[in-house]
Amino acid sequence: MPISRAEFPRPQRIGNKDVFIVNNHNDAMLPWAAIRCHLAAPPLLLTLDHHTDMHLAFTHFLCSVRGGTNWDRERLLEEANELCRDVDFNDAGSVCDACIRCHRPHFDDAIEGAYLERKLADLSRLAKAFNLTDFPESGYILDIDLDYFHTHQSIKPRDASVFHDLIRRATAVTVAMEPIFVQQERLDTCINSQLLFERIKEHISKAATITGCTKEPNNHA
DSSP: OOGGGGGGGOOEEEETTTEEESSSGGGGGGHHHHHTTTTTSSOOEEEEEEOOOGHHHHHHHHHHHHSSSSHHHHHHHHHHHHHHHHHOOOHHHHHHHHHHHHHHHHHHHHTOOHHHHHHHHHHHHHHTTTTTTTTTTEEEEEEEEEGOOOTTTGSSOOOOHHHHHHHHOOOOEEOOOOOHHHHHOSSSOOOOHHHHHHHHHHHHHHHHHHHOOOOOOOHHH
């Protein structure tokens, strides 16, 4: 069904940045198209999102990183046994707790400076492979799906300097609220899409007040 003019997402001005807020992530394609119309060339799209369809690939990647190209089967089995030793497989809660212990450190680092730097380095190598040698200077839309944040710590990084730099350099920002998926994927029950959005607005506002790319002071120590 065609979307009406009244339903078309309109940007909010937060700090010095146009921010488009949508409820469902697929609706972000509308502001992406509108932004493209005002640019000489198509911008890149830099997305922070949680894709459950990528779990298997993510797990295989972790195994390759931990085990290397020549996997040490005995060592991997030993690590798995350590993880499983205290799990009661007849108790769903015990299994869930073990999964959370595995994934929480990764989720907590969602927008930590060192983590994003590694991911951006990977993206730069991919961009060069596709002859996009001016990434990210060529311009991009920063797209944030709030179901990317699973823990309370994930939205309060110790070092937000890289995230703030990504915000500053973005042509525009889109935010997908996705309240149902936030609730489904969260590890901490204290978070919801509205709380996450308030924290994102704070990051955007703070990014607008900081000049340069120097590391920001740690206010969480």
